[in-house]
Amino acid sequence: MKCTRPRVMLAIGAVLVFGLAACGGQGAEGEGPIRIGASLPLTGQFSIPGAKHRDGYQYCAKVINDRGGLMGRRVELLVRDNRSDTETAVSQYERFINVDDVDLVFGTFSSLLTFPSSAVTERNQMILPVPSGGALEIWARGYKHIFYFQQLPAEYTGKSPINTLVTYRDEGVIPADEFPKTAAVVHTDDFFANGIAAGLLGRDVEVPGREPISLAPGALADAGIKPVLQEKWPEGFNNWISLANKIRSSKAELLLVGTASPDEAINLVNALKTVNYKPKMVYMSQGTQSEFQENLGEAANGIMSHSTWHPQAQWEGTLAGKPFSNADFVDGFKKAYNRPPDEDEAIPFAVCQGMAQAVEATEGTDNQEIREWLSSRTEGDPVRTILGPFNWDDRGLTVGRDFVMTQWQDGELKFVYPRDEFPGVSELVFPKPAW
Numbered sequence: 001m002k003c004t005r006p007r008v009m010l011a012i013g014a015v016l017v018f019g020l021a022a023c024g025g026q027g028a029e030g031e032g033p034i035r036i037g038a039s040l041p042l043t044g045q046f047s048i049p050g051a052k053h054r055d056g057y058q059y060c061a062k063v064i065n066d067r068g069g070l071m072g073r074r075v076e077l078l079v080r081d082n083r084s085d086t087e088t089a090v091s092q093y094e095r096f097i098n099v100d101d102v103d104l105v106f107g108t109f110s111s112l113l114t115f116p117s118s119a120v121t122e123r124n125q126m127i128l129p130v131p132s133g134g135a136l137e138i139w140a141r142g143y144k145h146i147f148y149f150q151q152l153p154a155e156y157t158g159k160s161p162i163n164t165l166v167t168y169r170d171e172g173v174i175p176a177d178e179f180p181k182t183a184a185v186v187h188t189d190d191f192f193a194n195g196i197a198a199g200l201l202g203r204d205v206e207v208p209g210r211e212p213i214s215l216a217p218g219a220l221a222d223a224g225i226k227p228v229l230q231e232k233w234p235e236g237f238n239n240w241i242s243l244a245n246k247i248r249s250s251k252a253e254l255l256l257v258g259t260a261s262p263d264e265a266i267n268l269v270n271a272l273k274t275v276n277y278k279p280k281m282v283y284m285s286q287g288t289q290s291e292f293q294e295n296l297g298e299a300a301n302g303i304m305s306h307s308t309w310h311p312q313a314q315w316e317g318t319l320a321g322k323p324f325s326n327a328d329f330v331d332g333f334k335k336a337y338n339r340p341p342d343e344d345e346a347i348p349f350a351v352c353q354g355m356a357q358a359v360e361a362t363e364g365t366d367n368q369e370i371r372e373w374l375s376s377r378t379e380g381d382p383v384r385t386i387l388g389p390f391n392w393d394d395r396g397l398t399v400g401r402d403f404v405m406t407q408w409q410d411g412e413l414k415f416v417y418p419r420d421e422f423p424g425v426s427e428l429v430f431p432k433p434a435w
Helices: 047-066 086-098 111-123 136-140 159-170 191-201 239-250 262-275 290-300 326-337 341-360 367-375
Strands: 015-016 032-039 073-081 104-106 128-130 146-148 184-186 226-234 254-258 281-284 305-309 316-319 322-325 383-385 387-389 402-407 412-417
Touching: 032 047, 032 086, 047 073, 047 262, 047 316, 047 326, 047 341, 073 086, 086 104, 086 111, 104 341, 111 128, 111 136, 111 191, 128 305, 128 341, 136 146, 136 159, 136 191, 159 305, 159 402, 159 412, 184 239, 191 226, 191 254, 226 239, 239 262, 254 262, 262 281, 262 290, 262 305, 290 402, 316 341, 316 383, 322 326, 326 341, 341 367, 341 383
Parallel strands: 032 073, 032 104, 128 146, 184 226, 184 254, 254 281, 281 305
Antiparallel strands: 015 073, 305 402, 316 322, 383 387, 402 412
């Protein structure tokens, strides 16, 4: 049978089949390719990270296929554009499982899309390795087939920037009398951003059919920081100057921002620059992407963001039965895409890397056997990826991991916390430079 490259269709909602994988033909033992479905927001609100997630998955598939596949079978990756829409994402996962008859599925971007999609995969007893869906509500439903490939759920994310400031204060880098005493917490009305705010402010997390999860007193109260402004904006919001004026009027020394997309973060920074707001420090949940710095230039300097990954991290794992380190990922991705990777490509790559290890360990794609294998990982015998080691609790959340904290410094994203995670740490710049 003649093998031809697939057509890459650009119509919204079309399936994109990764070119190298589609020519898989028969595996070493006469089997066809391993088919994997992923619904991603390639257009709409989450298009920037969604496209990067696609690239991370596709690069992983390329490496696997270049190394001879998994157990002699090539990987065929089917990607559909869900347009950042929940109903579309749900229908696409239903189709992957019940029409396309895929062997595996990979997760989508955002808690908003992950929450309903995970209900589909759980009902069908399919493993859903989640790259970006950290709202605690997702993980409090008792599901047995979801596994999170990041360090912490959304509600605990806000501890990372606070712990960073506290650590630098305790080490004398931030003078005690300069430590922020007040904070503004502003965020979009989004699963993930709402979760960050809940953790910072000590709110309860409502879980349908279950007791609320209390986060009191909250990360700010624990650090002795008083919230002086709490503001939430709706989807489609565009009155950034008005919001920026509220933030400036609050005189908050610390600004903590939960956004659903890099575009929102960029718009707010531009507005804050316009109204000449002068905080001691700014944290944004979206801000590690190269587009963030490219759009803002010097205005990005001093802004902190949490990250699951850093290019200098010396994490090592395997892929397709051979060693594959974070350094291998950085170098290989640069050659393949002619640009350096960021965390929105590293996270989905790690998902694929972890699932590849599960397939090889179980010698197949039986989702129940894979679930048992993933669930049995321990601190001493974890899944090893370019994001570090992973083992999970009975909710599917990672055990014993912290976020990496980064800060833009003179146009470069520097690793600033934890101080002893790995070599290459830079000193936190405090206070944040003026816009």
